[in-house]
Each structure stands twice: as structure tokens, then as C-alpha cells.
Amino acid sequence: MTMSDNPRRSLAARSFHAFGRMNVSRAFRSVVGKIAGGFIILLVLIAVFAPWIAPFDFAAQNLANNNAPPAWPHLLGTDEFGRDVLSRVIYGARTSLSVSATAIALSVSVGMTLGAAAGYFGGMFERAVMTVVDLTWSFPDILIALIFVAILGPGLTSTMFAIAIAYLAQFTRLTRAQIVRLKRETFIEATINLGAKPSHILLRHLMPNAIAPVIVVGMLAIGDGIVLEATLGFFGLGAQPPTPSWGAMMSSGTAQLFLSPWVIIFPGIVVAVTVIAVNLFGDELIRALDIRDRLREA
Amino acid sequence: MTMLNVRDLGVAFGGVQPLSGVSFAVERGETLGIVGESGSGKSLTAMSVMGLLPLSGGRITSGSVEFDGQDLTKLSEKAYRNLRGGRIGLITQNPMTSLDPLQKIGPQVDAVAVLHLAMTPAQARVRTIDILGTLRIPDPALICDRYPHQMSGGMKQRIVIAMALAADPDLLIADEPTTALDVTVQAQIIRLLDDLVKERELALILITHDMSVVAQTCDKVLVMYAGRAVEHGSVGAIFDAPQHPYTQALIGCIPRGLSAGEQLTCISGTVPSVMNYPKGCPFHPRCTRAHDICAVTPPEFAISAAGAVACHFPGDAP
Numbered sequence: 248m249t250m251s252d253n254p255r256r257s258l259a260a261r262s263f264h265a266f267g268r269m270n271v272s273r274a275f276r277s278v279v280g281k282i283a284g285g286f287i288i289l290l291v292l293i294a295v296f297a298p299w300i301a302p303f304d305f306a307a308q309n310l311a312n313n314n315a316p317p318a319w320p321h322l323l324g325t326d327e328f329g330r331d332v333l334s335r336v337i338y339g340a341r342t343s344l345s346v347s348a349t350a351i352a353l354s355v356s357v358g359m360t361l362g363a364a365a366g367y368f369g370g371m372f373e374r375a376v377m378t379v380v381d382l383t384w385s386f387p388d389i390l391i392a393l394i395f396v397a398i399l400g401p402g403l404t405s406t407m408f409a410i411a412i413a414y415l416a417q418f419t420r421l422t423r424a425q426i427v428r429l430k431r432e433t434f435i436e437a438t439i440n441l442g443a444k445p446s447h448i449l450l451r452h453l454m455p456n457a458i459a460p461v462i463v464v465g466m467l468a469i470g471d472g473i474v475l476e477a478t479l480g481f482f483g484l485g486a487q488p489p490t491p492s493w494g495a496m497m498s499s500g501t502a503q504l505f506l507s508p509w510v511i512i513f514p515g516i517v518v519a520v521t522v523i524a525v526n527l528f529g530d531e532l533i534r535a536l537d538i539r540d541r542l543r544e545a
Numbered sequence: 546m547t548m549l550n551v552r553d554l555g556v557a558f559g560g561v562q563p564l565s566g567v568s569f570a571v572e573r574g575e576t577l578g579i580v581g582e583s584g585s586g587k588s589l590t591a592m593s594v595m596g597l598l599p600l601s602g603g604r605i606t607s608g609s610v611e612f613d614g615q616d617l618t619k620l621s622e623k624a625y626r627n628l629r630g631g632r633i634g635l636i637t638q639n640p641m642t643s644l645d646p647l648q649k650i651g652p653q654v655d656a657v658a659v660l661h662l663a664m665t666p667a668q669a670r671v672r673t674i675d676i677l678g679t680l681r682i683p684d685p686a687l688i689c690d691r692y693p694h695q696m697s698g699g700m701k702q703r704i705v706i707a708m709a710l711a712a713d714p715d716l717l718i719a720d721e722p723t724t725a726l727d728v729t730v731q732a733q734i735i736r737l738l739d740d741l742v743k744e745r746e747l748a749l750i751l752i753t754h755d756m757s758v759v760a761q762t763c764d765k766v767l768v769m770y771a772g773r774a775v776e777h778g779s780v781g782a783i784f785d786a787p788q789h790p791y792t793q794a795l796i797g798c799i800p801r802g803l804s805a806g807e808q809l810t811c812i813s814g815t816v817p818s819v820m821n822y823p824k825g826c827p828f829h830p831r832c833t834r835a836h837d838i839c840a841v842t843p844p845e846f847a848i849s850a851a852g853a854v855a856c857h858f859p860g861d862a863p
Contacts, residue, residue, distance in 0.1 A: 254573050257709055335791050426686035430641060433637060433639050433642040434642060434643050434645050434646070436597075436637070436643075437637055437643040437644070437705070437708075438645070439594060439600070439629070440597070440629055440630060440635040440637065441595065441628060441629065441630030441656070441660070441708060441709075442626045442628070442629040442631055442657075442660060442661060442712075443626075443630075443658050443660065444626065447656075448658075451648075451656075451743070452645050452648075455645075455648075456646070457643070485629055
């Protein structure tokens with residue numbers, strides 16, 4: 248005679264429906280939102296359709312034409328192995344975006360679950376979770392990455408875990424703060440008075456009301472994740488050759504910085520512009536979801 | 546038939562005892578008013594009946610709460626959950642913040658019938674529209690698609706009442722249901738509750754600090770002061786011949802047809818805080834009738850057919 252009549256799946260599905268009401272599309276209303284959001288969408292499309300867009304194979308070497316300056320047909324020049332920089336930047340978008348987005352998605356889902364559980368149940372459980380999570384925050388990102396590189400070897404998987412762990416604390420703390428605040432709201436008390444089960448309260452009322460700031464911080468974190476991925480790639484801890492990644496490209500470009508600066512400049516510009524676009528869009532999201540106050544409280 | 550019978554209820558939060566010796570009973574189709582100043586333990590009494598004390602760290606230390614012959618103080622949390630919103634409905638003080646801001650009205654009300662009456666969402670919606678109609682909400686079907694912020698306070702309070710009624714409860718507790726509303730709406734809501742009691746044979750506990758509301762709608766009254774029941778009886782008896790000096794003072798405070806320049810009456814002093822309830826009778830520092838014994842021995846409170854009073858010197862106002 249309870250919620251168990253509906254399969255758990257439908258409860259989750261309906262919870263998601265409530266999230267859907269938060270109108271992300273409103274972030275596209277302003278000029279800044281249109282430009283930044285448009286750029287991000289463009290970048291995602293480029294990443295998805297890279298094989299059709301890239302003029303050359305990103306790994307095809309042509310040592311006879313190495314370190315060539317930007318000119319037709321190599322619009323952004325070639326690197327030390329004669330590989331087309333434009334094609335590598337295009338394929339690099341795949342690596343950078345997917346690694347950062349996947350890592351942040353992982354971080355958000357684990358962080359929200361931990362934070363929500365900690366905030367809702369409280370007590371010793373909360374203390375244990377928060378202590379461990381805060382501990383991960385006390386290590387520099389690079390050090391966390393090195394730990395994973397030591398365990399898994401250098402590569403994109405290590406990079407992903409490193410980024411996910413680096414941002415875990417932020418999402419856990421943010422969600423916990425939201426849940427702790429919401430738990431005292433009258434409508435939650437009212438829901439308890441109507442006989443709702445804890446799972447119902449958590450999934451249908453607390454989480455939907457807590458998610459907006461997490462979306463925004465997650466968006467901003469994707470920008471940071473791109474930088475972190477580039478950093479790790481730059482140090483040779485991330486993407487391994489010949490996989491193109493913006494950070495790894497810049498790393499290899501340092502050797503010919505004065506001979507062929509385009510190898511390092513173009514990936515650098517793309518990283519900078521992407522991060523700026525993601526941050527600006529994040530700001531627009533804050534405005535669109537009207538959560539400035541909620542972020543401040545967290 | 547007695548729906549709710551509370552005997553000698555005592556509540557403690559750690560070392561402090563904000564509630565002790567509260568007894569009352571409500572029958573089906575009857576309205577009990579619980580009155581008293583802020584801080585006299587009215588809401589705490591409601592929380593105890595709803596089994597919500599553990600949430601805020603309190604516990605019942607003495608007495609029993611008997612609902613339809615079942616002692617609620619011994620009930621498991623899971624069994625309590627079925628009662629809450631099911632057989633016992635609670636209407637909270639603040640309609641403005643009692644609804645989830647992210648959910649439409651319809652699904653929020655539907656959820657109660659889905660949960661307690663094992664209805665499908667579609668069946669629950671039919672029922673929701675029906676209930677909203679009986680609460681005289683215009684265009685109930687349209688209202689279901691609204692969000693709480695699109696509605697007025699009076700409307701929201703009706704929605705909250707609809708949620709409390711959705712599972713057809715036997716007992717309804719209304720904790721100051723009109724405090725947050727303006728006066729004209731207050732009267733409508735009170736009349737609405739009064740009609741519901743008569744139509745559905747509900748037992749209603751109306752918590753308020755408005756004596757005139759009690760006089761109009763209630764059958765019985767429980768007067769509370771500083772976490773204690775001080776007087777209990779039928780509305781007629783309490784208003785015609787109040788025995789406790791505090792009840793007399795409360796009735797004396799009802800404003801009626803004042804002429805220009807006349808002062809409103811009030812009770813001097815304030816309700817003592819939980820941390821330092823006075824010894825003996827809690828009302829004695831503010832009582833005009835206090836003797837030496839009042840500061841030493843707390844007066845007994847025993848329910849009889851005629852009512853009950855906790856005072857060493859009960860009687861008509863001097």
C-alpha cells in the first residue's frame with residue numbers, strides 16, 4: 248500500500264522529471280550566453296564529428312614537411328613529425344572534452360550521493376564521509392594524479408580518476424550543505440507529516456531542490472578539468488602519443504617553441520577560449536537558475 | 546467514540562522538561578481547541594501526537610497517547626509513518642513554505658493518496674481534483690498544473706489542508722492554521738475546517754491563540770500554560786465560568802467593542818522560558834490570586850466529566 252507499488256525505476260524517473268523543470272535553456276537568453284554556449288556546442292559537435300571535419304589523419308607523419316608554418320593545406324602548420332596541427336587540435340577536442348566531462352560526471356555522481364547521504368543521515372556516518380572527502384582536498388591535484396599514474400600507469404584513465412578525485416570534495420561538500428539546509432525547511436517537515444519514507448523525501452524533494460548549484464559548479468569544474476587534463480598531458484602523465492590532447496601537444500611544442508611556435512600557440516588558444524567559454528556559460532547558468540543565494544549559503 | 550486520548554503526557558529534551566502533565570481527549574465529530582500564549586507547549590503537544598519528537602531530539606518521558614485504542618508511544622517509526630498523513634493529518638502553521646517549490650500542486654497532493662490509499666497516480670488525480678473542489682478552490686484541474694509560487698497564501702493553505710485530507714484521516718490536527726493569513730481569509734479557513742468536521746465526522750484539534758476562534762468553532766477547550774494543561778472543559782463551561790485565573794485572564798483579553806480611548810487588556814509579564822519554569826504552579830508569578838502554597842506545590846490536574854482545572858484556588862473571577 249505504499250510507494251513500493253511503483254517500481255523503483257519509476258520513482259527515479261519521476262525524480263528526474265522534477266530536475267527537468269530547472270530551465271537550463273534560459274542561460275542562452277543573453278548575448279554572452281549565446282556566444283559562450285554556442286561555442287561549447289560547436290566544440291562538442293567538432294569533437295563528435297572529428298573524423299569528417301579534420302582535413303588530415305591526426306597521426307599521419309610527413310617528415311619532409313615538418314615544422315611547416317600555417318599555410319594551405321596545413322592551415323595551422325605542422326609539428327615536428329609533419330603532422331597537421333589543425334587535425335590534431337580537432338581530435339584533441341575529443342580527448343580534452345570527453346576526459347574532463349566524464350571525470351566531472353563521475354565526480355558529481357559520487358559526490359552528490361555521498362554528500363546527500365551524509366547530509367541526510369548525519370551523525371557518525373556524516374563525520375566519516377566528510378573527513379575522508381576533506382582529506383582528498385588537502386592533496387594538490389598533481390599529487391593525486393601522480394598516485395594514479397603510479398598505480399595505473401600514465402594515460403587518460405589515470406587523468407580521469409585524478410580529475411574526478413580532485414573535484415569530489417567540492418561536490419560532496421556542496422550537496423551536503425544543500426541537504427542540511429533543505430532538511431530543516433518546512434516543506435520537508437510537511438512531507439514527513441504526510442508519512443513519506445526517507446527515500447521518497449531524499450529523491451523526490453531534497454535532491455531536486457539541491458541540484459541546481461551542483462549543475463553550475465559542475466559546469467565550471469569542466470573548464471577546470473580541461474586545464475587539469477592539459478596540465479597532466481603537458482607533464483606527460485596524461486594522453487600518451489600518438490593520442491592528440493591539447494596539453495600533450497603543447498608539451499611537445501615546447502621543444503620547438505622558437506622554431507615553430509604555432510605548435511604550442513594554437514592548442515593554447517583553444518584551451519584558453521574553451522575555459523573562458525565554459526566559465527562564462529557557467530555564470531549565465533547561475534543567473535538562469537537563480538541560485539546565487541544558494542551558492543553563497545553553501 | 547474517543548479518537549484520541551492523551552493522558553499525563555510529559556516530554557523532555559535532554560535535561561529540560563518543556564511539557565508535563567498534559568491530558569485531553571477528542572471524540573469523532575468534535576473539535577478541541579488548544580489555547581495558550583506562545584511557548585506554552587501547544588505545538589509540542591501536536592508534535593508528540595505525530596511522533597515527530599525524535600526528529601528534533603525529544604522524547605516522551607511519561608503518559609500515553611492513545612489513538613483509536615492504540616498506544617502511539619510504543620509504535621515503531623514504520624508503523625507511525627502509515628498513520629502520519631494517513632489516519633492522522635497535520636496542517637502546519639506556515640502554508641507559504643509547506644509546499645515543495647519545484648513541484649506542481651497536483652503531484653504533491655496526489656502523492657498522499659498514492660502512498661496511503663494505494664491508488665495509481667491517475668486515480669489519485671481524480672481524487673485530488675475532487676478534494677480541491679470541496680475546499681472551494683476554483684478550477685481545481687487548472688490549479689493542479691500550477692507551482693506554489695503562482696498561488697496566494699490562502700490558496701496555499703487550502704492546498705495544505707487538501708494534502709492533510711487526501712487520505713481521509715480520522716483525526717486532523719491544525720496547528721495555528723491561520724496565523725500566516727490575513728483576517729478575511731482566516732475566517733474562511735476556520736469555517737472550512739468547521740464544515741469538514743461536520744461533513745466527514747472528523748476529530749479536529751485546533752491549536753490557536755485566538756480565543757474568539759475557539760468560542761466560535763470548538764466544542765471543548767484545553768488551556769495550556771508553560772508546558773502544562775491548566776484547564777480543560779466544554780466551550781460553554783470555560784467561557785461562562787472559567788475556573789483558572791489564567792483562563793479568566795485570556796478571556797479578559799479578547800477585544801470587544803472598545804470605545805475610543807479605552808485600553809486593550811493584557812496579562813502582565815511573559816511566559817517563563819523552559820530553562821527556568823517556576824516551582825509550584827507555573828502561573829503563580831503572574832497570578833493575581835497567588836498564595837504561599839502556589840509557589841511550593843504544583844496543583845493537581847485531574848479530568849472529570851465536568852472538566853478539569855489545575856489551581857489551588859479555582860473559582861470565579863473576584
